[in-house]
Amino acid sequence: MxxxxxxxxxxxxxxxxxxxxxxxxxxxxxxxxxxxYAELSVSHIxxxxxxxxxxxxxxxxxxxxxxAGFLRFAGDHFLAMLDEAEREADSPVDRVRSFVDIYLGAExxxxxxxxxxxxIDLRAQxxxxxxxxxxxxxxxxxxxxxxxTALADGVEAGVVDxxxxxxxxxxxxxxALSGAMLQRHTADYDVVTPVRTLLHGYVDHYAVNADSDGx
Amino acid sequence: MxxxxxxxxxxxxxxxxxxxxxxxxxxxxxxxxxxxYAELSVSHIxxxxxxxxxxxxxxxxxxxxxxAGFLRFAGDHFLAMLDEAEREADSPVDRVRSFVDIYLGAExxxxxxxxxxxxIDLRAQxxxxxxxxxxxxxxxxxxxxxxxTALADGVEAGVVDxxxxxxxxxxxxxxALSGAMLQRHTADYDVVTPVRTLLHGYVDHYAVNADSDGx
Numbered sequence: 001m002x003x004x005x006x007x008x009x010x011x012x013x014x015x016x017x018x019x020x021x022x023x024x025x026x027x028x029x030x031x032x033x034x035x036x037y038a039e040l041s042v043s044h045i046x047x048x049x050x051x052x053x054x055x056x057x058x059x060x061x062x063x064x065x066x067x068a069g070f071l072r073f074a075g076d077h078f079l080a081m082l083d084e085a086e087r088e089a090d091s092p093v094d095r096v097r098s099f100v101d102i103y104l105g106a107e108x109x110x111x112x113x114x115x116x117x118x119x120i121d122l123r124a125q126x127x128x129x130x131x132x133x134x135x136x137x138x139x140x141x142x143x144x145x146x147x148x149t150a151l152a153d154g155v156e157a158g159v160v161d162x163x164x165x166x167x168x169x170x171x172x173x174x175x176a177l178s179g180a181m182l183q184r185h186t187a188d189y190d191v192v193t194p195v196r197t198l199l200h201g202y203v204d205h206y207a208v209n210a211d212s213d214g215x
Numbered sequence: 216m217x218x219x220x221x222x223x224x225x226x227x228x229x230x231x232x233x234x235x236x237x238x239x240x241x242x243x244x245x246x247x248x249x250x251x252y253a254e255l256s257v258s259h260i261x262x263x264x265x266x267x268x269x270x271x272x273x274x275x276x277x278x279x280x281x282x283a284g285f286l287r288f289a290g291d292h293f294l295a296m297l298d299e300a301e302r303e304a305d306s307p308v309d310r311v312r313s314f315v316d317i318y319l320g321a322e323x324x325x326x327x328x329x330x331x332x333x334x335i336d337l338r339a340q341x342x343x344x345x346x347x348x349x350x351x352x353x354x355x356x357x358x359x360x361x362x363x364t365a366l367a368d369g370v371e372a373g374v375v376d377x378x379x380x381x382x383x384x385x386x387x388x389x390x391a392l393s394g395a396m397l398q399r400h401t402a403d404y405d406v407v408t409p410v411r412t413l414l415h416g417y418v419d420h421y422a423v424n425a426d427s428d429g430x
Contacts, residue, residue, distance in 0.1 A: 036343055038253035117342045124339030126401035127332045128251055137402040168409035172395075175410050176387060179394025186341035187352040194383035195390050 024049060024056055025073040028066045033114050037121045042066065064129055071122060071135035074115070079142050086146065092154035093207045096173075097200065099147060103177040104184075104196045117185050144170045154207075161206040173199065239264060239271055240288040243281045248329050252336045257281065279344055286337060286350035289330070294357050301361065307369035308422045311388075312415065314362060318392040319399075319411045332400050359385045369422075376421040388414065 018026070027048035035044050042063050046053045060066045085098040105112065126132035147170035154160030180195040233241070242263035250259050257278050261268045275281045300313040320327065341347035362385035369375030395410040 038340070120339050120342055123397065123401050124335050125253070127335055133401060133403060137404060140398060140402050141404065168413055171406055171409040172391060172413040175394035175398060175406060176391040177394065178397060179390035179392065180387075182338065182393060182397060183355065183390060186338050186348060187355050188348060189352060189356065191386055191390060194386040198383055198387045 020051065020055055021059065021069075021073075023051060024059060024066070025070050027056075028070045029074070029118065032067070032070070032118050032121070037067075037125055040067075064131065067122060067125075068129075068131035068135060071132060071139075074119070075135060075139040075142075078115075078139070079146075082143075082146060086150070091159060092150045092157060093159055093203060095150035096147065096154070096203050099150070099173075100177065100196060100199045100203070104180055104192050104199075106192065106196070108184075113185070116181055120182055120185055140174065143174055147173055159208050161208055164206050235266065235270055236274065236284075236288075238266060239274060239281070240285050242271075243285045244289070244333065247282070247285070247333050247336070252282075252340055255282075279346065282337060282340075283344075283346035283350060286347060286354075289334070290350060290354040290357075293354070294361075297358075297361060301365070306374060307365045307372060308374055308418060310365035311362065311369070311418050314365070314388075315392065315411060315414045315418070319395055319407050319414075321407065321411070323399075328400070331396055335397055335400055355389065358389055362388055374423050376423055379421050 024045075027050075028045050030048045031044040032040055034048075035041075040063060042057075042060075045063070045066055046056055049056050056066075060069060082099065082102060085102055086095045089095040089098045108116070122132055123136060126136050144167070148166040151160055151164055151166035151169055155162050155164060155166065176195060176199060180191050183189075183191040239260075242265075243260050245263045246259040247255055250256075255278060257271075257275075260278070260281055261271055264271050271281075275284060297314065297317060300317055301310045304310040304313045323331070337347055338351060341351045359382070363381040366375055366379055366381035366384055370377050370379060370381065391410060391414060395406050398404075398406040
């Protein structure tokens with residue numbers, strides 16, 4: 001459990017031994033997944049941390065302090081994952097499509113499902129915890145910027161209809177993706193198929209020369 | 216606090232004295248708003264309940280039991296509120312618009328904001344608590360059915376473009392509304408204006424003879 005391969009929140013590059021903070025964040029993540037926010041205590045996190053507990057208490061004061069640090073860490077990890085998917089996309093339109101697919105994958109592996117459930121748990125706490133709110137504000141800003149940039153690049157390249165206003169469209173796409181992800185994990189009906197289909201249909205509708213995408 | 220005027224979760228009709236279950240649900244709501252799910256205990260709820268505590272313990276076994284009951288109660292209340300707004304709408308298209316405006320009101324009064332925050336808190340718990348999940352599945356099903364029915368009525372009456380497929384469109388609209396509501400309460404940026412504007416724009420786009428709506 002200390003080899004850094006666990007939990008979907010490894011350091012993005014994974015070079016050499018993970019640093020102490022990475023190990024603390026991985027322990028936080030494992031404890032959060034096991035206990036959920038409501039039941040989680042610092043001692044649960046300490047129990048998952050295989051180095052000296054004093055290191056953990058030296059760096060972090062409280063459960064919410066650890067979790068705010070974790071949100072920063074996990075947000076950076078998620079943004080790095082999106083960057084990689086964007087780099088593999090062939091066109092601005094494909095960058096938007098890859099975004100939709102990462103959020104609403106038809107088949108969600110257990111690692112990604114667990115990460116999404118943990119994020120939902122912490123997101124709800126952001127109603128009352130300013131540090132969580134600050135991290136989600138930051139993550140959402142990056143996500144909206146990436147989507148808006150892909151759309152603006154598409155308009156500029158003439159592959160997205162210039163009726164699309166990138167910034168509000170990015171905000172609205174992120175709302176639909178966030179809502180569908182929340183519903184997927186908190187209710188028993190298929191929200192993923194219709195939402196993914198309609199969002200791809202929306203992208204196709206505004207893609208110019210959609211037939212030749214990928215080139 | 217026991218006059219039934221508190222909390223946005225009164226019995227829909229408010230006739231006569233509220234019954235014991237209504238008083239228990241109002242106490243549950245007040246305690247949830249004050250403490251949040253993570254800190255909430257049955258004794259917090261009992262402290263808000265002004266009748267004999269034994270009545271409360273007679274009807275409900277645990278915190279999650281009380282909250283599952285509350286979700287049923289609050290869901291019915293919210294659905295009754297939507298029914299009323301739908302009855303006041305002049306056309307199927309206006310029914311969809313009123314739905315958007317109830318979810319994403321530009322000015323949210325404190326009572327409605329508190330109710331939305333409480334729902335977000337419980338929704339996140341539905342990841343792990345099957346009874347909460349069951350209630351959210353039920354509420355979402357009713358919401359999707361209302362939206363789909365309004366859209367289908369609009370198509371049938373010739374006021375909504377028949378390119379709109381009511382059921383997946385309803386699912387997708389509900390995702391966008393749920394996501395925007397979540398973001399509004401958990402991050403610091405204006406999600407409401409762009410999402411409401413684009414959803415109204417979407418409705419206008421597919422409304423046939425939109426100029427003459429309302430008559």
